[in-house]
Amino acid sequence: MSLRLFAAIRPPDELCERLAGLQRGVPGARWRPPDNLHITLRFFGEQDVHVAEALDIELARIRATGFDLQLKGAGWFGASEPSTLWLGVAESPQLEKLAADCDKAARRLGLAPDGRKFTPHLTVAYLRGTQPDDCARFVRRLAMFASEPFLVDRFALYSSHLGKRASDYRAEAEYPLLG
DSSP: OEEEEEEEEOOOHHHHHHHGGGOOSOTTEEEOOGGGOOEEEEEEEEEEHHHHHHHHHHHHTOOOBOEEEOEEEEEEEOSSSOOEEEEEEOOOHHHHHHHHHHHHHHHHTTOOOOOSOOOOEEEEEEESSOOHHHHHHHHHHTTTOBOOOEEEOEEEEEEEEOOSSSOEEEEEEEEEOBO
8 A cells, every 4th residue: 555645734724714715716726625735845755654654753753843934925836837826935944944854854765856946835726727827817916915924833744645626635643843
């Protein structure tokens, strides 16, 4: 058996519910339900159960202090063929270090590097047939968006299970941050 795994931070439920109010006005957008909103630290891909168990042990070894984080601005991936709308994350050295620590945990197990530069974001929609102009309007509307800072006091190892409408994300293990 294998699991599709990633490490992520889940914003507070109240913030995720408020973000649902921003999800409108983009043709072809498949908006993410509040329960699926997260900030990915490291995607690990399909892994067998033994690797998943070893990954859990490695992630549990990470020592980091809790920190405040803020969502800020918006953007999209796929310049001429948009694929994803996202909310940005304000610069955070602590977040960068936590993501790097998750990557190191994966590399200690011999997992392939992600290959993409860490770009902290929170995906709000996957897109199908959406035009760049539609994305640009969404980004302009949210150009001044900034959430209240929220405390990151844990991260989790999630599994992703593909569904008919939206993937189902399950926290397989949580890792508290110190402080």
